[in-house]
Structure formats: C-alpha cells, structure tokens
Amino acid sequence: MRPISDADKSIDRIIETDGLKIGNSEEYWVRDEDGRVYRAAWTDNGKLAYWWDFEGESPVDPVEFMPHPLDPRFAKDSPV
Numbered sequence: 001m002r003p004i005s006d007a008d009k010s011i012d013r014i015i016e017t018d019g020l021k022i023g024n025s026e027e028y029w030v031r032d033e034d035g036r037v038y039r040a041a042w043t044d045n046g047k048l049a050y051w052w053d054f055e056g057e058s059p060v061d062p063v064e065f066m067p068h069p070l071d072p073r074f075a076k077d078s079p080v
Contacts, residue, residue: 001031001064004051009042020045027054030062 011023025042030051032038040060043052053060 001066004030004062004065007042007065007067009044009049011042011044024052028065028067030060030066031064032060032062 007025007028009025012026013024015022015024023044023046027039027041029037030040038056038060039054040051040062041054043050050059051062052058
C-alpha cells in the first residue's frame, strides 16, 4: 500500500446520466484508517471532488491505496 496522496487522480472516464456529468479516475483498492479495504475512485463533477466507495456508494476518506503491481509509475525504481 502507498499513501493516498500518491494516487493518480487524473480523470479517465466521464459518466453522464440525468443531466449530471461525473468524471472518475481509475479504480484503486484503498484502505481507510480503520483498516477496511474497498474499491474506490477519485470523482469530480466540476463542483465537488472526493473519493467514492463503489461498494458503499458513498464518499470516503482513504489513507492508502494499492497500485497495480505492473504499473510503471509505481515500480520500485520509478522516479514518481
């Protein structure tokens, strides 16, 4: 796990429904301060931006995330 501040919050897909336009980052497995692990993405609708828990369908405040093990941005020797 890495600090949530290291997660890439770049929007990679836009969902449009009922007049709402919501942008989401890639999905991560994240962990909160209580140790709960769940799947979440950074969400930005142009007015509010926050981490969204897909299982609980609610905003959350994770402290760590797990990058994909083959993602070169998070390789051991990567400068990122």
